[in-house]
Amino acid sequence: xxxxxxxxxxxxxxxxxxxxxxxxxxxxxxxxxxxxxxxxxxxxxxxxxxxxxxxxxxxxxxxxxxxxxxxxxxxxxxxxxxxxxxxxxxxxxxxxxxxxxxxxxxxxxxxxxxxxxxxxxxxxxxxxxxxxxxxxxxxxxxxxxxxxxxxxxxxxxxxxxxxxxxxxxxxxxxxxxxxxxxxxxxxxxxxxxxxxxxxxxxxxxxxxxxxxxxxxxxxxxxxxxxxxxxxxxxxxxxxxxxxxxxxxxxxxxxxxxxxxxxxxxxxxxxxxxxxxxxxxxxxxxxxxxxxxxxxxxxxxxxx
Amino acid sequence: xxxxxxxxxxxxxxxxxxxxxxxxxxxxxxxxxxxxxxxxxxxxxxxxxxxxxxxxxxxxxxxxxxxxxxxxxxxxxxxxxxxxxxxxxxxxxxxxxxxxxxxxxxxxxxxxxxxxxxxxxxxxxxxxxxxxxxxxxxxxxxxxxxxxxxxxxxxxxxxxxxxxxxxxxxxxxxxxxxxxxxxxxxxxxxxxxxxxxxxxxxxxxxxxxxxxxxxxxxxxxxxxxxxxxxxxxxxxxxxxxxxxxxxxxxxxxxxxxxxxxxxxxxxxxxxxxxxxxxxxxxxxxxxxxxxxxxxxxxxxxxxxxxxxxxxxxxxxxxxxxxxxxxxxxxxxxxxxxxxxxxxxxxxxxxxxxxxxxxxxxxxxxxxxxxxxxxxxxxxxxxxxxxxxxxxxxxxxxxxxxxxxxxxxxxxxxxxxxxxxxxxxxxxxxxxxxxxxxxxxxxxxxxxxxxxxxxxxxxxxxxxxxxxxxxxxxxxxxxxxxxxxxxxxxxxxxxxxxxxxxxxxxxxxxxxxxxxxxxxxxxxxxxxxxxxxxxxxxxxxxxxxxxxxxxxxxxxxxxxxxxxxxxxxxxxxxxxxxxxxxxxxxxxxxxxxxxxxxxxxxxxxxxxxxxxxxxxxxxxxxxxxxxxxxxxxxxxxxxxxxxxxxxxxxxxxxxxxxxxxxxxxxx
Numbered sequence: 024x025x026x027x028x029x030x031x032x033x034x035x036x037x038x039x040x041x042x043x044x045x046x047x048x049x050x051x052x053x054x055x056x057x058x059x060x061x062x063x064x065x066x067x068x069x070x071x072x073x074x075x076x077x078x079x080x081x082x083x084x085x086x087x088x089x090x091x092x093x094x095x096x097x098x099x100x101x102x103x104x105x106x107x108x109x110x111x112x113x114x115x116x117x118x119x120x121x122x123x124x125x126x127x128x129x130x131x132x133x134x135x136x137x138x139x140x141x142x143x144x145x146x147x148x149x150x151x152x153x154x155x156x157x158x159x160x161x162x163x164x165x166x167x168x169x170x171x172x173x174x175x176x177x178x179x180x181x182x183x184x185x186x187x188x189x190x191x192x193x194x195x196x197x198x199x200x201x202x203x204x205x206x207x208x209x210x211x212x213x214x215x216x217x218x219x220x221x222x223x224x225x226x227x228x229x230x231x232x233x234x235x236x237x238x239x240x241x242x243x244x245x246x247x248x249x250x251x252x253x254x255x256x257x258x259x260x261x262x263x264x265x266x267x268x269x270x271x272x273x274x275x276x277x278x279x280x281x282x283x284x285x286x287x288x289x290x291x292x293x294x295x296x297x298x299x300x301x302x303x304x305x306x307x308x309x310x311x312x313x314x315x316x317x318x319x320x321x322x323x324x325x326x
Numbered sequence: 327x328x329x330x331x332x333x334x335x336x337x338x339x340x341x342x343x344x345x346x347x348x349x350x351x352x353x354x355x356x357x358x359x360x361x362x363x364x365x366x367x368x369x370x371x372x373x374x375x376x377x378x379x380x381x382x383x384x385x386x387x388x389x390x391x392x393x394x395x396x397x398x399x400x401x402x403x404x405x406x407x408x409x410x411x412x413x414x415x416x417x418x419x420x421x422x423x424x425x426x427x428x429x430x431x432x433x434x435x436x437x438x439x440x441x442x443x444x445x446x447x448x449x450x451x452x453x454x455x456x457x458x459x460x461x462x463x464x465x466x467x468x469x470x471x472x473x474x475x476x477x478x479x480x481x482x483x484x485x486x487x488x489x490x491x492x493x494x495x496x497x498x499x500x501x502x503x504x505x506x507x508x509x510x511x512x513x514x515x516x517x518x519x520x521x522x523x524x525x526x527x528x529x530x531x532x533x534x535x536x537x538x539x540x541x542x543x544x545x546x547x548x549x550x551x552x553x554x555x556x557x558x559x560x561x562x563x564x565x566x567x568x569x570x571x572x573x574x575x576x577x578x579x580x581x582x583x584x585x586x587x588x589x590x591x592x593x594x595x596x597x598x599x600x601x602x603x604x605x606x607x608x609x610x611x612x613x614x615x616x617x618x619x620x621x622x623x624x625x626x627x628x629x630x631x632x633x634x635x636x637x638x639x640x641x642x643x644x645x646x647x648x649x650x651x652x653x654x655x656x657x658x659x660x661x662x663x664x665x666x667x668x669x670x671x672x673x674x675x676x677x678x679x680x681x682x683x684x685x686x687x688x689x690x691x692x693x694x695x696x697x698x699x700x701x702x703x704x705x706x707x708x709x710x711x712x713x714x715x716x717x718x719x720x721x722x723x724x725x726x727x728x729x730x731x732x733x734x735x736x737x738x739x740x741x742x743x744x745x746x747x748x749x750x751x752x753x754x755x756x757x758x759x760x761x762x763x764x765x766x767x768x769x770x771x772x773x774x775x776x777x778x779x780x781x782x783x784x785x786x787x788x789x790x791x792x793x794x795x796x797x798x799x800x801x802x803x804x805x806x807x808x809x810x811x812x813x814x815x816x817x818x819x820x821x822x823x824x825x826x827x828x829x830x831x832x833x834x835x836x837x838x839x840x841x842x843x844x845x846x847x848x849x850x851x852x853x854x855x856x857x858x859x860x861x862x863x864x865x866x867x868x869x870x871x872x873x874x875x876x877x878x879x880x881x882x883x884x885x886x887x888x889x890x891x892x893x894x895x896x897x898x899x900x901x902x903x904x905x906x907x908x909x910x911x912x913x914x915x916x917x918x919x920x921x922x923x924x925x926x927x928x929x930x931x932x933x934x935x936x937x938x939x940x941x942x943x944x945x946x947x948x949x950x951x952x953x954x955x956x957x958x959x960x961x962x963x964x965x966x967x968x969x970x971x972x973x974x975x976x977x978x979x980x981x982x983x984x985x986x987x988x989x990x991x992x
Binding site for chain 2: 077081083114115117118119130131132133135136137138139140142144145146147167168169178179180181182184185186188189190191194197198199200212219220221222223224229230232233235236237238239240241243244246247248252260261262263266267268270272275276277278279280281282287288289290291292296297298299300301302303304305306307309310311313319320322325326
């Protein structure tokens, strides 16, 4: 598209005339990828090395030899007029319309099993926001190296990336992890599009296997509301990415010694404890209640 | 003769092409579309592309707290394989079409990664990933009851390495039936400090930890035009060993040196060992279907049953106290055998219905049910000079959560530039947490979750260069599991993106979460907001320079009451956090008339917060790249790390690192 020379136009016209003269190989209105490549040479070259090349080469998708038109629609008229309005340009469609083109082939894949729960789908974030359809190179259509994935996510989620600049964070800025280690951008049935471990367990357990249990004596919030009850997974100024500056406040906000006066109940408010918080050893609950993620042997999570 | 053969071959090829053009069937693929003709790899292309960065890092002495430096940064001096990224291409497509390898941080770095992708079209896709990440955490402010005695020992500290490996093999990719196999391994090992807790004292002691999880899974994907199903079966094995010990050579007086009932407690020896073994099996079934032109269906069924069995052995000596019987003892043997099982079932079902051209209805339902049952039998023998006390106990535990959610969204494409969304979500569930027999005032904890959520969103793209997105949730609850859970909340997110020039893009982002729980006894008031702007400017395609930067400001306010456990007086937990974060990076290419172009990169990030834990954290950097040949670049990088905390001055640190190295490009 960038540089369509006069020679290319003549070539197209010649090939189109040849196509018109020869019996049609494609359904009516389709020109075939070879004809597209005459003008869009740079895209065609990149496309030939991209994973999408299988659409052109194979017949699984029903567009053998006319992969360009699997997304851009029948292009014969465009080849004759060289008018951009005579061919479909997914970049100018609404996100839903553009996605519909991608999902023509990709709908029935496991990647999209959680698509309806995805906030990307609900907020009209098109597939092409992340995937470069014509791209080639070692990573295929989408970034794979952690640093590149993170940069791509951060280009929209600026707020979240800012949290990773806090001193205690998961090692994304260092390139050791990427956003997709924890989140499934296509959606999942877990909150915040979190990844899963072993079918339906929280994705955090992919790395933190020692917190998996099941424990003989569980700590309810870990199972009921997940790690983010007590931790800021993206980053925090507090040690261990805690949501409060001191451990005791994390604990006391739930274990408040105040019975909740509502009919539906609240877990963890009682029993009362009588520790003297002025003594240093009681200022950090985990000094004693060290198995705070759950204990195999002690009901009070002491060992 | 050779020229004649060549001419004949050209003639035959031309004839074949013409014959192929004459083929009348439209359904037959063209010869040009055959796999060989459309080879993804032109033979003229280099078989090996990529780079490897080798270098040496010098780190200055760390000013301030070295433990905090290691807890946050942990970079050291020495030779490094800083990074590598290679792609190998086999033009003849023998064992593979393409192999891609990337690695980073080798040479004693705290984060070492290796990743390999190998693929052969229509035969296999293979990937392997390995990471070795150091976890060092020694922050005296975290858990140091002895700080007033001048001892800076975080009693919950650790120095471990976590290693994860993942191998995935897809067979027959791009076919309609795709079997796959996967193996994941996650292990961690190291040492640390913990506490041995007795009735009247806690003794800081060293410990060693090791855990290993193996995950095996295999399945098959059926990918048809209008239907897809994935069936997967997997299982895990789990080992967790922890040893806590106190050498009998010395006496440990613990955190509490005030006499209890006239005696000082101490620990003279300890050996405690946890032996935890676990297994699980799980099943997974996914499907999606394009049932009709106006209906897509999705569903998932997931079931797992992890279980663990535990043997805990503990032997300790000293002068220790059993408070409930006011019994001082000199030795203890404590044995626990425990087991637990956690059946966990999840399911979801969804549909996208398109009744009209501009209207889409997204309906989804999900349930997540887990029921953990555990039991523990213990035998404790306490001995002193005059008697031996035997205590046995049998406990049973249960943890139940039944979570359900139903959501409907209606999306209306008002115009080609404006999309509106409205919806409703209902969340309900019940949970209980019980240990039997009950102890003291502890009884079964039960709670119900009832939440109604209104959903809304708008996407407005008046021009290709400008997009505005906003979404909001407003919720009202009739019950929540915890005092700090979401209750009556409003959540808003808005974003604007503007491509002012081809070379200049701007993004602004705003998020707000306001959560109140007015239930008497809770009175939780929480508000968090964050605003960000970012800019990317690359004039003339970045030929001379480019700049990217972002600034974020966030504030958080949280108030919730509690009774002080010691005095049972009303207190409020106040948490305030106001922070400013900025990142910036400018790349300048030092162009001159001839020869390669050196490049300077400068920038970094800073974080400054005030409130409950005022903190500052600076990370400026500067890098110089000098191409020294077609295949060789020289680079040098300087970084500074400065960290400070207003309330914990002893945890601040400052350090410089300088890295110099070369990049080889084959």
